[in-house]
Amino acid sequence: MSESVPVRCPACRSEHHYEAPVYPCACGAPLAPRLDPDGTATPVTHRAWDDEWITVSCSACGRESEWPRPELGCPCGTVLRIPPSGPSTADEPRRSPAPRRAFQPVTIRTARDAVTAAAVYLRWLGYRDIRRADQRPTSGIGLAAHGLLAQVDPTVNPASRRDVECLWLTAMTESAHCVYFSLAGYTPDARTRADSLHVPLFVLDLTGTPQPVNSQADELDASGAG
Template sequence: MARDDILVRCPVCRHEQTYAPPAFPCPCGAPVVPPVTHGAATPLTHRTRADAWVTVRCAACGQAADWPRPELGCACGTVLRVPVAQEGTVGAGGRDTSGGAPGDGAGGREAPPEHARPSLTPPHIPLPRTAPTPRAAFRPLPVRDARDAVTTAALFLRWLGYEDVSDAGPEEERPPSGARLTALGVVAQIEPTVRHASLRDVECAWLTAMAHSATCVCFALCDFTPTARTRADELNVALFRIDLTGAPEPLNGAADELTATGA
């Protein structure tokens, strides 16, 4: 077992398995790992935004950010929420190094508010289009209504290489707004109205994709809010805007990369 791995016990079937906590990318470039602990995990029966995220402070730059609470699937079918120690300053190894009260930075200094933190995310820079694409050019269809926008997203996903595209099935996986498409290896959220896709839309889609170890893609007929764009860059979610000609336009680096490489 690696140094940062822990043993997680399922309270339903008592099965124990090794769990490696994920490393999330802080905007400063340092990896941030939630401080998971050994012991029995909690069965997840209902996911809400309030309890699906944990605040972790980066040891390198001191910035606090919300990241998904660690989850793990058991062989018995139970989804487990892995226990997390009291939040603090966490570095690459998932160890608490704050030395202060929860929510304080090093030496007890309070972190600056979210709006006061400098943005370390570079602007979107499209990838060079010098390499030939192995796929034929995407053939768009005009978008006249919301259903056309969802159809365009499905056609584009198939063009990328996701062949078994279908509507989200189980009730718990359907989005709070808009539409959702799934295929092997991808979860796609579509906002087919003139409403700007929100931060909540991006985060909910990403949480679903993470639970299925799938790529997350978001489409919007109009656009995305600034906070949704920023969060998508942090989570490596590909964003596309569908124009009325039916051509999805990549809006960030993840979308450029997905367009260039395909599924």
């Protein structure tokens, strides 16, 4: 459970109570930013991408991640930013990995093969009930499983920073983890952003074996779905 703090709108003086949303850390623990009960909410007068995020630390695994800045919409029309305070909270310990058999890849010759290879790999990691995602991603094909969103990009263009951010934001709205598979790799900006958001990145080689690109992908490959 996240904490609730009192909030007064400086525009209309209305009193509210705000509770920060809880999202899953990459380790599986529920995570919410700690709020300052004595802080003053400030109206949002303009927006910039870098101002939309705060860094929080998971007390279960120590991982630092970027999360949407806490905001509250007042009925008067004012959008208020709620000041955070201190580290985030996590209520569950990190999950232990499950043993797995050797991975059996699927050779990639077509875009459909790339999606099949990613799905086979996700099953090998321990995810079940893999299906086509409800929301179509910015590029490629979306896959979903319980607690997971995956994007498979079989195009000849490297995945962009925007592709990674859109996948992460969609996963956040569904309180799910996310993972990206690409045939053509990733732009430098995409890799940097994925590292800051802790999104596992994989490149699919033509043998159908996903190759980890960043440390988050290495960790997922080693530990599985948990």
